[in-house]
Amino acid sequence: MSTASAAPTLEFRGAAPWRRAIRQHGWTIAVWLILIAMVPYWRSLSQQDFKFDIQALAIDALPLCFAAMAQAVIVISGGIDLSIGSLMGVINVLSAREMVDMGFRQAIAFSFLVLLLAVLASGFTGLIITLTRIPDIVVTLGMLFVWQGVALWIMEIPGGGVPLQYSDLAIGDVGSTGIPNAAVAVFAALLIVWVPLRWLRPGLALYAVGSNRNSAYLSGINVARTRVGAYMLAGVFTGLGGLALSASSAIGDPNSGATYTLNSVAAVVLGGVSLLGGVGGLIGVIAAAYVLTLSKIILLLRGTDPNYANVYQGALIILVVVIGGLLTRKTRS
Amino acid sequence: MTAAPEAIERESRLRATQRFLVDNPVVVLIGILVLLFVLTDLVNRNEAGEPFVTWNQLSTTFLVAAPLGMIAAGQTLVMLTGGVDLSVAFTATAAAFATSWQGGDGTVQGIAAGLAVGLGIGLANGIGVGVFRVNPLIMTLGTSSITFGLLSIYAGRSFEKVIPDLVSTLGSDRFFDYLPANLILWAALAAVLILGLRYTGYGRMLYAVGDNEVAARLAGVRVWQVLVAVYALCGLFSAIGGLLLVGFTNNPDLGLASPYLLQSVAAVVIGGTSIFGGWGSYSGTIVGVLILTVLGSLLTLLDAAEWQRQVIYGSIIIVLTAIYARVSGSE
Numbered sequence: 187m188s189t190a191s192a193a194p195t196l197e198f199r200g201a202a203p204w205r206r207a208i209r210q211h212g213w214t215i216a217v218w219l220i221l222i223a224m225v226p227y228w229r230s231l232s233q234q235d236f237k238f239d240i241q242a243l244a245i246d247a248l249p250l251c252f253a254a255m256a257q258a259v260i261v262i263s264g265g266i267d268l269s270i271g272s273l274m275g276v277i278n279v280l281s282a283r284e285m286v287d288m289g290f291r292q293a294i295a296f297s298f299l300v301l302l303l304a305v306l307a308s309g310f311t312g313l314i315i316t317l318t319r320i321p322d323i324v325v326t327l328g329m330l331f332v333w334q335g336v337a338l339w340i341m342e343i344p345g346g347g348v349p350l351q352y353s354d355l356a357i358g359d360v361g362s363t364g365i366p367n368a369a370v371a372v373f374a375a376l377l378i379v380w381v382p383l384r385w386l387r388p389g390l391a392l393y394a395v396g397s398n399r400n401s402a403y404l405s406g407i408n409v410a411r412t413r414v415g416a417y418m419l420a421g422v423f424t425g426l427g428g429l430a431l432s433a434s435s436a437i438g439d440p441n442s443g444a445t446y447t448l449n450s451v452a453a454v455v456l457g458g459v460s461l462l463g464g465v466g467g468l469i470g471v472i473a474a475a476y477v478l479t480l481s482k483i484i485l486l487l488r489g490t491d492p493n494y495a496n497v498y499q500g501a502l503i504i505l506v507v508v509i510g511g512l513l514t515r516k517t518r519s
Numbered sequence: 520m521t522a523a524p525e526a527i528e529r530e531s532r533l534r535a536t537q538r539f540l541v542d543n544p545v546v547v548l549i550g551i552l553v554l555l556f557v558l559t560d561l562v563n564r565n566e567a568g569e570p571f572v573t574w575n576q577l578s579t580t581f582l583v584a585a586p587l588g589m590i591a592a593g594q595t596l597v598m599l600t601g602g603v604d605l606s607v608a609f610t611a612t613a614a615a616f617a618t619s620w621q622g623g624d625g626t627v628q629g630i631a632a633g634l635a636v637g638l639g640i641g642l643a644n645g646i647g648v649g650v651f652r653v654n655p656l657i658m659t660l661g662t663s664s665i666t667f668g669l670l671s672i673y674a675g676r677s678f679e680k681v682i683p684d685l686v687s688t689l690g691s692d693r694f695f696d697y698l699p700a701n702l703i704l705w706a707a708l709a710a711v712l713i714l715g716l717r718y719t720g721y722g723r724m725l726y727a728v729g730d731n732e733v734a735a736r737l738a739g740v741r742v743w744q745v746l747v748a749v750y751a752l753c754g755l756f757s758a759i760g761g762l763l764l765v766g767f768t769n770n771p772d773l774g775l776a777s778p779y780l781l782q783s784v785a786a787v788v789i790g791g792t793s794i795f796g797g798w799g800s801y802s803g804t805i806v807g808v809l810i811l812t813v814l815g816s817l818l819t820l821l822d823a824a825e826w827q828r829q830v831i832y833g834s835i836i837i838v839l840t841a842i843y844a845r846v847s848g849s850e
Contacts, residue, residue: 266656318841323603323656324794328837331781335829342826448660461654493675496668504661508651 213458214470221477228480231487237364244366245357245434247479249274251372251472252427253446254453255380256308256420258471261454263416264396264463265322268447269311270424272333275443277304277428279337282346282438290351297429304425305418307333312417316410330447337440346438356433368434371426372472379422380468392416397464452503453478455510478502541846544791548806555810559817566820576816578697584812585701586611586690586767588805589760590779591786592712593641593753595804598787599716600729600746601796602648602655604753606663607783610640611761611776613666616674618762619771622681629683634758640666641754642747649746667773674773682769690766701763708759712801725749729796785836786811791843 208215232239253270260267281300285293315325358367383389391412394402403409431442457474459466481502482495540547556572563571590607597604614633622629640662647658692700716722727735728745736742760779765771790807792799811832818828 314837314841318837318844320837320840320844321794324788324840325837327781327784328833328835328840331829331833331836335826335831335833338826338829339824448664451657451660455657461657491672493668493671496671497665498668500661500664500668503664504647504653504658507653507657507661508647511652 211467211470214467214473217457217470217473217477221473221480224477224480224484228484228487231484240364241357241359241366241368243476243480243483244368244372246483247476248356248368248372248430248434249427250446250449250453250479251475252375252423252430253443253450254457254471254475255372255375255468256423256427257450257454258457258459258466258468259380259392259416259420259423260322261459261461262396262463262466263392263413264399265315265413265416266326266451266461267308267311267417267420268323268326269329269333270420270427270450271443271445271447272330272337273304273307273421273424273443274428274431274446275337275440276307276333276340277425278431278442279341279346279438279440281429281432282348282436283341284346285349285352285432286347288349290349293349293352300429301422301425304428305421308421308424309414309418312414315417316413334440337443341438341440344437344439346432348432348436353433353436356430368430371430375423375426376468376472379419383419384467388412388415393464395463448503449478449499452499452506455503456506544843545800545803545806548790548803548810552806552810552813555813555817559813559820562817562820571816571820574697578693578699578702580809580812580816581702581705582691582693582699582767583815584808585699585705586760586763586776587779587782587786587811588705588808589708589763590757590776591783591790591804591808592708592801593756593760594783594787595790595792595799595801596712596725596749596756597655597753598729598784598792598794599725599796599799600749601732601794602746602750603784603794604644604659604750604757605656605780606640606644606659606666607753607757607760608776608778608780609663609666609670610637610754610757611764611779612771612773613637613640613670614758614761615765615771615775616670618686619680619682619765620673620678622683622686623679626683626685629681630686630762633762634755637754637756637758637761638751639754641751641757644754645747645750648750649743671773674771680771682765682771686762686766687769688766690763691769701766704759704763708756709801709805716801721745721748726797729798731797781832781836782811785832788836789839793843794840 228239229236234242253274256270257267277300280303281297284296288296311325311329314320314329315322318325354367355371356368359365360367360370383392391402391407392415394405394407395409395412395416399409402412427446428443432438435442453471453474454466455461456477457466457468457471459471478499481498485495485498486492560571563569590611594604594607614637617636618629618633621632644655644659644662647653647662648655689700689704694700694703716725724735724740724745727738727740728742732742735745757776761776764775764779768775786807787799787804788794788807789810790799790801790803790805792803814831815828818831823831
């Protein structure tokens with residue numbers, strides 16, 4: 187964030203604005219380039235129609251995109267949330283249990299109620315963290331189990347369902363143009379929820395608190411309110427992720443969210459958000475979520491044992507963090 | 520200055536007691552443990568018409584607690600350095616599988632295979648965290664994911680599962696009717712750990728690194744070596760826990776140690792070890808393990824559903840950490 191105040195010096199050095207943009211957004215651009223570079227290889231393996239493939243990718247990646255966006259907001263604010271996956275599970279079983287007998291309009295109305303619940307639940311976690319001053323990781327580890335228990339309480343074995351039209355929101359496309367609804371939903375959430383906040387006071391406060399809590403406090407930012415706000419904002423994305431699970435699978439499963447905590451952290455790291463907080467954005471994280479999903483799809487297409495996907499994913503996460511760490515160490519010295 | 524001298528004395532004595540309890544959380548914890556035992560006893564008398572606190576039940580409690588005690592030992596060491604190891608559960612499971620896989624070729628080979636797997640995963644974690652400076656959370660989640668993937672591939676293939684007799688004996692037998700074999704191992708390792716943490720140079724370095732890594736480095740501690748050793752030890756302890764578990768159940772399966780991940784963190788947190796590192800002890804963890812085990816029996820007696828257990832365990836972690844933060848913060 188210090189680059190903003192150093193703008194005149196940069197001008198003096200004669201740095202072109204585009205060069206600065208590349209330096210600032212280099213990681214994001216790189217992740218999108220990786221995603222694009224993967225496409226030809228993917229296409230060479232796939233027997234399906236391109237439209238169909240894009241659709242499948244968008245649907246497959248939808249819950250992870252939202253989970254990663256939620257994680258990114260919290261990591262940018264300087265925290266980490268291990269309970270995102272299990273809260274998604276709660277939203278999934280709750281919506282699937284209630285929506286099974288609902289009409290489409292009712293289901294939409296109920297979705298807003300569920301989103302509100304997710305915001306409150308996530309805000310509650312944030313409130314515990316700021317009030318008790320216990321580190322994020324302990325509180326969210328505890329909440330991970332609380333939400334898992336709540337999900338089991340709501341629904342012990344997979345069941346429930348959603349109206350057909352509702353499920354179409356995730357698996358359909360926009361007026362049969364071939365643009366998948368699932369991708370539209372992700373970018374709509376980005377534009378409506380994140381972009382306005384990012385460039386206004388709350389967004390700036392979020393980055394300030396994430397990069398240095400003390401300086402943020404000394405510059406008059408209400409740190410506690412910002413951190414709880416970050417958790418509530420993450421709650422919006424977590425709720426959307428849970429609803430995406432219901433819509434895309436048309437079933438409620440108390441364990442459905444289990445894998446999303448780890449994968450959201452992976453996407454956040456791969457997407458260029460520093461785990462130390464205050465650095466990165468959501469656009470790179472979305473690309474990272476697609477890269478992770480696509481790498482899984484490619485492995486399956488190549489006939490790899492699905493269990494190896496865990497192995498590769500674990501190795502990929504570690505590799506990305508190691509490389510990222512080495513890069514930042516180099517630029518610092 | 521109007522207060523009577525006795526009142527002042529009483530107040531200072533109260534404060535001294537409070538300080539003593541803050542410095543020695545183990546005393547408070549043992550109190551909680553005894554209370555839990557009494558409560559469980561009352562519930563059992565009420566529900567089943569017989570006492571819970573019998574020699575037999577006490578010995579069973581230790582028998583059941585020992586694997587968690589081992590896994591939580593590794594977790595304590597890691598958390599003392601300010602890290603956390605989320606791979607302990609699958610490390611334990613992998614060690615159990617390795618032992619039952621090599622067990623047919625001989626007891627020594629079986630046990631060596633299990634311990635080697637634990638040590639290997641621990642070393643990988645340690646190198647990632649200590650040398651490449653990867654966030655412990657990410658590193659151990661990553662290795663956990665890799666271990667689980669490899670495990671589910673190899674567990675799917677059929678092979679003869681032979682649990683060496685020594686492992687079964689250690690995991691489930693009792694001497695003189697009441698002395699669990701695994702308690703002997705646990706007690707021996709616990710003594711080594713507690714004394715080692717307190718009196719050896721390495722033990723003190725571990726606290727130093729956890730308390731202030733930069734200061735430790737400036738004081739000449741090779742931080743990366745301490746970290747590599749700590750994660751390797753954690754892997755080894757998890758493997759021992761896995762062996763005790765498989766000796767108890769006699770049947771390795773993929774979910775063998777899964778519940779122990781949260782419980783190991785919970786036991787350490789309940790035992791008063793700071794998640795920031797640099798403060799805590801294994802003796803606290805031992806009482807934490809026993810508290811969790813008795814609580815588990817109590818919940819079973821009360822016929823608690825799985826979801827209730829999860830919520831209770833999760834809440835305990837948060838509430839106890841909050842209390843510790845409040846108490847040590849007021850110091």
